[in-house]
Amino acid sequence: MQKVKAVISREKDAPVEVTTINVPDPGPGEALVKILTCGVCQTDLHYKRGGVGDNFPYLLGHEASGVVEAVGDGVSDVEPGDHVILNWRAVCGECRACKKGQPQYCFDTHNAEQKMTLEDGTELEAALGIGAFAEKTLVAAGQCTKIEGDLDTDQYAAVGLLGCGITAGIGAAINTGQVARGESVAVIGCGGVGTAAVAGAALAGATKIIAVDIDDDKLATAQSLGATHTVNSSSRDAVEAIRELTGGYGADLVIDAVGIAKTFEQAFQARDLAGRVVLVGVPDPGTTLQMPLDEVFSRGGSIKSAWYGDTLPSRDFPMLVDQYLLGRLDLDAFVSEKIGLGDIEPAFEKMTQGKVLRSVVEVAEA
Template sequence: MSQHVNGVIARAKGAPVEVVTIVVPDPGPGEALVKVEACGVCHTDLHYREGGINDEFPFLLGHEAAGTVEAVGEGVTDVAPGDFVILNWRAVCGECRACKRGEPQYCFATHNATQRMTLEDGTELSPALGIGAFCEKTLVAAGQCTKVDSSAPATAAGLLGCGVMAGVGAAINTGGVKRGQSIAVIGCGGVGAAAIAGARIVGAAKIIAIDFDDRKLGLAEEFGATHTINSKDLDLDGVVAAVQDLTGGFGADVVVEAVGRPETYQQAFYARDLAGTVVLVGVPNPEMTLELPLIDVFGRGGALKSSWYGDCLPSRDFPLLIDLFQQGRFPLDKFVTETIGIGDVEAAFDKMHRGEVLRSVVTLP
């Protein structure tokens, strides 16, 4: 029997979000019904509201979530009712060319629940990243549920579902930063701060945080930055020179660009050492273009990479990071700036715009 619960939708491009009644069906084959306990407010949710992802309105927003499995459909064996899980948007298929070559973190056929949640009038909803977790209960593919230790607070654990994992993975999985190396992170919001925390986990020797907001640079130091650069009054050459000054004149081994703009990508490109690695994890908009001298792309060598979800494998990475958090080695809870109610999402978007929070987290009864 379907259930009626409260959830947050974006009905039209740019319109304020609304709390409405959502109809959630019972899980079918391969699906799981999850009682959501907490869900972070991510920039991606705002991109959905603004029509920056696609135009399949109305959207059921929210995706950085943790909660408890309430029911599962036929054929589900990896999770069971009562399991505490983090939701993810990479339910690997096991059959595509990436999975078959042993690289499921690059699965090209990730999937979501087959059934759709709806409004009371039957209008089908498009769940953000196939999750839709600004909702008391949500229906997902069972593979989108990753079981972790239930003693972890849902408010912190859920953030691994997107932004924190994207940042940590950009530094460790995509960038491959190693013990003793140098890394620079451009943009120190939630994703950038997570990249800094990830670099600290693996023992990077020099971790350089770059932003034009002193508040964010202060937080970056708390997450492990060894040096900070305020780029407010610096042009491309100024940022590059500042990084080189901190790295013996060479540039950083790895540079993570967590903004998603052409000008900051250029900073990242030139601030890396020869044969170094640039990782783009900031999300650009479709109108942005990038121009670089091709001779510089050739002459500097190294690697230019994009990081999709931090190249993570949830079944591998989520439990590991929860364990590190519980050991006091990964400050996951520091990403939670405030906890809010389900009716406060629109105000949280405003705070995010003003750079006042790393993460507002919706808690659900």
């Protein structure tokens, strides 16, 4: 058992706090990881606000890079000293999705069996089974994806973001949306996930990439990461603009990275006949949508939601790290600021105001 500093959400909507927690030694199939960096993600804010559940207190943080310190019995894929990216899709290999050869949809992903606790023994619910706003955390070994190649200390802040939001956006374009070379793509909402979808479309070879947002600064960032055109939808109708930029037809793929009824309707109307719509923005609980079913039928194509960008960490993380090291994927651009464990509450405020793509907590040196 180890005592470490960590950030918890004790009750709904209360400010997060830095406190001491107990982290057990790893049991069978588990790994103890020293955290290097962890991004501040919208999902952590959902936990704080009670949008994920009411199993308070929560140990927040999940977009992390780290170093394996110890492993339990039966662990062979990682060993102490390995630098890793943490993920929340540690596939089980036994569920119906895994048995169909679709482990990226695993319905029974693994987490650590043991619980981390407060000093008084109160069990903590780790965000997405990770809990990485901490000096150390305990995870299932399958949640560790080994980082190959030599990285500078500063680069871990960037690659750690692959653990959630950035991969969700890139995967929405490449995996779920299956962007092909020469296609047109529109992305509605250019926060961290939407901007990552823009970068993913560029990486996949799309030749027309239209970024849509109401913030000119976000649009400028999207343009720097691959958008060929931008549309400020506070002053211009997004659907008309996308159609105009695609010869009147609409885009081959439209990605909704916001997740509200209005933006989903825009995505649906802005795609070409037989085009694709991908929803990667997370809707608030209870969000509803009304659409004419005859239009769904007559427009053809497909409507999909992107679960974690349909990402398989063991397949996708190494590929994306390689693209980063080759200079084809600018992960550094997503790191807006580097902060400490005590700065997470202000980081939530900056994220809510749209002032950052990602604040990244630096916990330890590589």
